Amino acid sequence: MARITLEELNELDDEDLDEDEEPMDEEEQNRLFSHWEAIASTHQVTLPREMAGPVVQMTRHNQTRETVPYATLSQHEKCEEIAYEERLYPSGKWACTTRGDPKYEQSISMGFMKLMRYICKENSLRRHLGMTVPVVNEIHLNKEGTELLQEVITGYYLPEEFQLNPPLPMDPEIQVIERAPLQVITRVFYGNTTEETILREIHLLWELLGSADNVLHEIYMVATYENPGVPNRRNEIWFIRRAN
Template identity: 65%
Template sequence: MALISIEDLAELDDEQLDDDITDNPEPMDDEEEERLYAHWQSVASTHQVSVPREMTGPIQEMTRRNQQREQVPFATVSQHEKLGEVVYEERVYPAGKWACVTKGEKLYEQSISMAFMKLMRYICKENSAGRHLGMTIPVLSEIHMQEDGIRFMKDILTAYYLPAEFQESPPEPADPEITIVHRESLRVITRVFFGTTTEETITRQINLLWEQLGSTDSLHRDIYIVAVYENPGVSCRRNEIWFIRREP
């Protein structure tokens, strides 16, 4: 049975999580802890997935530190606007160290669910430093396309950028499935979209951006990236689809 993902929580009504849970830095009492865990399980059950009890600690840690998020560094190269609104933009992300997990489940949603839960535990003290590392945004999911250019390959890589203080010396993961990878700089075309990220919704976003860009050979067509910015309790989460520019 798959683990719940950040996608699975997108349907949570914002009123279901009380302000005293999400904003209180103090440890939760048993009632608050159970209520928060029950919210995760409630949403998970609608997707026929389960949240193991061992996730209780990381869930609380992430919830308490919801506002403490570090932006992955980047530089904006250009923006394309229509009627005064940015339709898409081009950015450069510098080289850096990322914690990565690759999963190949039956569904895209299952793969990123299981990968993110592993990364969540790594962030929340299951590392050689024995401390909470801090959340960075966005979390990336890397998609490779099959030869038909329509369907996704089974294996999905999910990546978490190490906060600035750990870039030089990343804490080692306790989980052997997590690897620390130095990823080279990346130049991407990005388009914002909101809601859940499934294979269907991502395919739609890929097609929409190609329609806006038109025909070009300067971008890869066999690999795309989905960038997720919001925490699981946000009902209308911000995401981006990234097209990767080929090296000259």
């Protein structure tokens, strides 16, 4: 795995600093990049050199995250705990990129790195846009429902400030689209998101639901609320209701 030098990290970080931000010291820069590099390696992905600036920016703004708006339609309990709930997400603008890497973990990692660069100033405004959660990965299953297809669409909801006039991406592989209102059945799970865990969570939610004719069977969404370095991070599996 190629490593970035301290000099290169300093140069990239200085370019991405806002005027009112104090530079991060060298030891912290090295520690931070090594941490993200190690996380990327667990997904069989090499963290490229151009990610140094976005890594610093995302870390600086980690405490300020806007939640994607939604309305809770219903909650369903099992053993006195919420087993799943139904939500309605309004229409909104999302920045999306599509990957088809050999493994799901590689696709979501490479897709999110592209979106990180868009969020961290590789946009027409040349400014940090701010993070929203969750990041949503749209996945497709084969007809038998036994394995994921390679194509994964990773989506970042534009903060409310930019919904009416979204900044344009510099990367041609990122598209800003308007998604129609989305009604989903969602269940929380924790830990890493791999093809194995996703298929297991889909199976578990189908067991809870039983049959549901107005739910899509070959397209699902995986929502993530924390970065991959967070132990036991929160995720959700989303089943999509058919549009009326």
